[in-house]
Amino acid sequence: MAEKKRGANEPEPRPIIVKKIIVDGHGGHHGGAWKVAYADFVTAMMAFFLLMWLLGATTEKQRKALADYFTPTLVELKMNSAGSTGMFGGDSLMAKENYPTTGGQGNLAITIPRDATGTKDQGGKAMRAADRQKFESIKKQLEERMAKGGLAKLRKNVRFTETREGLRIDLIDEADFAMFAMGTDQLVPQARALIGEVASALKTMPNALIVRGHTDGLPYASGRSMNNWRLSSARAEATRQALSDTGIGNDRFARIEGVADREPFIKGDAYDPRNRRMSIILGWSRGGHDASDDAEQDAETQAAIKERDDPHRIAVEQARKLDMGGTGLPTGAQLVNPTAAGTSSKPGKH
Numbered sequence: 001m002a003e004k005k006r007g008a009n010e011p012e013p014r015p016i017i018v019k020k021i022i023v024d025g026h027g028g029h030h031g032g033a034w035k036v037a038y039a040d041f042v043t044a045m046m047a048f049f050l051l052m053w054l055l056g057a058t059t060e061k062q063r064k065a066l067a068d069y070f071t072p073t074l075v076e077l078k079m080n081s082a083g084s085t086g087m088f089g090g091d092s093l094m095a096k097e098n099y100p101t102t103g104g105q106g107n108l109a110i111t112i113p114r115d116a117t118g119t120k121d122q123g124g125k126a127m128r129a130a131d132r133q134k135f136e137s138i139k140k141q142l143e144e145r146m147a148k149g150g151l152a153k154l155r156k157n158v159r160f161t162e163t164r165e166g167l168r169i170d171l172i173d174e175a176d177f178a179m180f181a182m183g184t185d186q187l188v189p190q191a192r193a194l195i196g197e198v199a200s201a202l203k204t205m206p207n208a209l210i211v212r213g214h215t216d217g218l219p220y221a222s223g224r225s226m227n228n229w230r231l232s233s234a235r236a237e238a239t240r241q242a243l244s245d246t247g248i249g250n251d252r253f254a255r256i257e258g259v260a261d262r263e264p265f266i267k268g269d270a271y272d273p274r275n276r277r278m279s280i281i282l283g284w285s286r287g288g289h290d291a292s293d294d295a296e297q298d299a300e301t302q303a304a305i306k307e308r309d310d311p312h313r314i315a316v317e318q319a320r321k322l323d324m325g326g327t328g329l330p331t332g333a334q335l336v337n338p339t340a341a342g343t344s345s346k347p348g349k350h
Helices: 025-030 033-057 060-070 120-148 152-157 189-202 228-245 291-308 311-323 338-342
Strands: 074-076 109-111 158-162 166-172 209-214 253-258 277-283
Touching (some): 033 060, 120 158, 209 228, 228 253
Parallel strands (some): 209 253
């Protein structure tokens, strides 16, 4: 492009000068940026030590609850709950949802519960509490029926115990009363009447039933085909049949068991007549079993099994079978031939 001609009186154009100024970087040192970073570091350290304290001062269940609380969650509404297609979308204070929360599994998505019972654990506890109330009602009803039916004198032979399986009703023999004829599975008339009253009380609940037979530790004479295992099983079946004859449907029975003398009522004396008993267990409702109790009961069961299988205790029992009140064994003695003791023939089985 040709340069424009300059007039005679027009001054010569001045050059354009661009000045670049570079600011020194030391100003950041005197600012507040480092304070923010230090505050973040202190906050992180405080959170870390708080986490370490929580890990040491809480239980496993509490840690699971804390994990669910701090885990980033995606809230999902109950669109598939009962009544969700209705006018109000199933939104009710007492409406039950189909998706209860996990109760502390650390999942990345939770749901908004619409049920007052809350998590699975709370629902199970509520169901178990309802079962306990029904159990108390059955206990009172059975006591009243026994008093009216002329069986009041057998009240001392009936024991009620809450176990991890449910409400256990033990029908216990005494020195002056036996439910079965000696060494057989034939119920005596009073025992059959007592079982009839128990069946009438159990009809009020649909829970599953377990019938378990027990014997004492007295052995049968050698050469006989009957033993305590067969006897306890036969008596359990006879009790089930008596319950069935009184109106308990066969679909109610979950298990029929014979455990011989392995679960004595009087643990210190295997030959006590009270060890001969029938246990009728009314099970917990489905979902009403609290898993937190399982660990405690399992520990008790393991301790009982350990005591039952203790070699020294077995040796003493075998010595009793051999001796039956004679010379006996000194304290701490061990049998050399326990097999021979197990084949001893002693009469007097009840």
